Amino acid sequence: MFLYTKNFEEQKAKAMEGLSKALAEGKVDEDIITLLEKINALENYFTTSSCSGRISVMEMPHFGDKVNSVWLGKWHREVTIEEVFEAIGKHKSGQLWFLVRSPILHVGARTLEDAVKLLNLAIGLGFKYSNIKSVSHRKLLVEIRSTERMDVPLGADGELWVSEDYIRRIVGIANDQLRRFKGKLRRLEEEVGKLSQSQ
Amino acid sequence: MFLYTKNFEEQKAKAMEGLSKALAEGKVDEDIITLLEKINALENYFTTSSCSGRISVMEMPHFGDKVNSVWLGKWHREVTIEEVFEAIGKHKSGQLWFLVRSPILHVGARTLEDAVKLLNLAIGLGFKYSNIKSVSHRKLLVEIRSTERMDVPLGADGELWVSEDYIRRIVGIANDQLRRFKGKLRRLEEEVGKLSQSQ
Numbered sequence: 001m002f003l004y005t006k007n008f009e010e011q012k013a014k015a016m017e018g019l020s021k022a023l024a025e026g027k028v029d030e031d032i033i034t035l036l037e038k039i040n041a042l043e044n045y046f047t048t049s050s051c052s053g054r055i056s057v058m059e060m061p062h063f064g065d066k067v068n069s070v071w072l073g074k075w076h077r078e079v080t081i082e083e084v085f086e087a088i089g090k091h092k093s094g095q096l097w098f099l100v101r102s103p104i105l106h107v108g109a110r111t112l113e114d115a116v117k118l119l120n121l122a123i124g125l126g127f128k129y130s131n132i133k134s135v136s137h138r139k140l141l142v143e144i145r146s147t148e149r150m151d152v153p154l155g156a157d158g159e160l161w162v163s164e165d166y167i168r169r170i171v172g173i174a175n176d177q178l179r180r181f182k183g184k185l186r187r188l189e190e191e192v193g194k195l196s197q198s199q
Numbered sequence: 200m201f202l203y204t205k206n207f208e209e210q211k212a213k214a215m216e217g218l219s220k221a222l223a224e225g226k227v228d229e230d231i232i233t234l235l236e237k238i239n240a241l242e243n244y245f246t247t248s249s250c251s252g253r254i255s256v257m258e259m260p261h262f263g264d265k266v267n268s269v270w271l272g273k274w275h276r277e278v279t280i281e282e283v284f285e286a287i288g289k290h291k292s293g294q295l296w297f298l299v300r301s302p303i304l305h306v307g308a309r310t311l312e313d314a315v316k317l318l319n320l321a322i323g324l325g326f327k328y329s330n331i332k333s334v335s336h337r338k339l340l341v342e343i344r345s346t347e348r349m350d351v352p353l354g355a356d357g358e359l360w361v362s363e364d365y366i367r368r369i370v371g372i373a374n375d376q377l378r379r380f381k382g383k384l385r386r387l388e389e390e391v392g393k394l395s396q397s398q
Contacts, residue, residue, distance in 0.1 A: 003202060003311065112202065116334050131330035131342065135315050143330065150350045153369055161368055166360045170352055
């Protein structure tokens with residue numbers, strides 16, 4: 001395959017600078033740092049952004065309006081019922097949602113072949129929604145994503161539509177999903193070093 | 200860009216044969232047929248699978264176990280409250296979920312450049328989760344997907360966790376999402392012909 005990223009070294013250096021800054025400011029999810037370091041230690045890859053997956057309570061004017069959305073609570077770990085209730089208590093207007101999002105990593109690759117190798121590794125480890133996000137000489141970007149997800153409307157305009165018991169149940173399901181995708185992240189961390197072998 | 204699909208004509212012929220069969224058997228969502236025809240009329244593309252987006256009620260042993268999941272109700276159009284209640288009434292065991300899924304189209308492309316052109320068109324028309332699913336000489340596959348989605352637990356093992364009123368509300372939100380992604384499909388149908396101009 002002939003497609004490769006022009007100025008790969010330059011792009012990687014810039015991304016590493018951004019990462020150092022984000023790390024210094026505590027803006028990187030703690031449980032993903034080792035994985036990022038392992039990927040960035042590889043000659044042909046660098047990370048550009050990441051989230052280790054999360055459970056959240058969000059208020060938004062209407063579904064999909066990210067710009068005007070506000071997180072009332074956000075956790076990259078298992079949550080307790082009490083934490084979720086506390087977040088819900090802050091709700092005032094708009095739609096209130098309980099959300100689970102899988103981990104997401106964006107990784108720049110040197111060549112298209114490198115991109116496809118990482119894509120296949122990730123899919124094989126259970127990150128089934130992984131894909132190639134952009135393909136050009138300017139940017140070869142792999143997106144690593146898993147299938148776990150919840151989008152549950154809880155209420156609107158200050159009114160709650162569900163019972164305390166219901167919230168207890170969906171928090172249980174969300175924590176199950178979180179444990180599952182954190183396990184996948186650990187496996188990726190163990191396996192990603194393999195990508196250096198065939199160079 | 201140098202990457203292209205080997206045996207493109209052969210693959211397209213085979214895909215068209217499969218599509219004819221699926222059409223004859225009524226297995227293709229009606230409101231997506233014109234779009235598929237327009238894509239397949241283009242020299243450098245062919246569709247391999249598609250869904251026009253749907254609202255469903257599903258019973259599954261646990262989240263993500265697709266193999267043992269059963270649809271109690273599935274609609275590629277707006278639903279009524281009564282239809283959803285009827286589906287819920289069939290629930291017996293496992294987890295009961297109310298789901299919305301955006302349209303999804305898989306499109307084979309002749310060259311990587313063709314793939315990227317379609318990807319950019321789709322993203323520009325609001326199909327923001329579109330991506331390149333696989334990249335090789337064997338297969339260049341674009342996935343067209345949008346962001347609308349709901350995953351709402353309704354109950355388990357015969358027990359319902361939510362009120363009738365809650366179901367009424369989430370059906371309203373689901374119908375909103377459906378109208379939105381059907382609108383995107385119509386715009387894609389109008390615009391996809393543009394991809395033939397620069398050849």
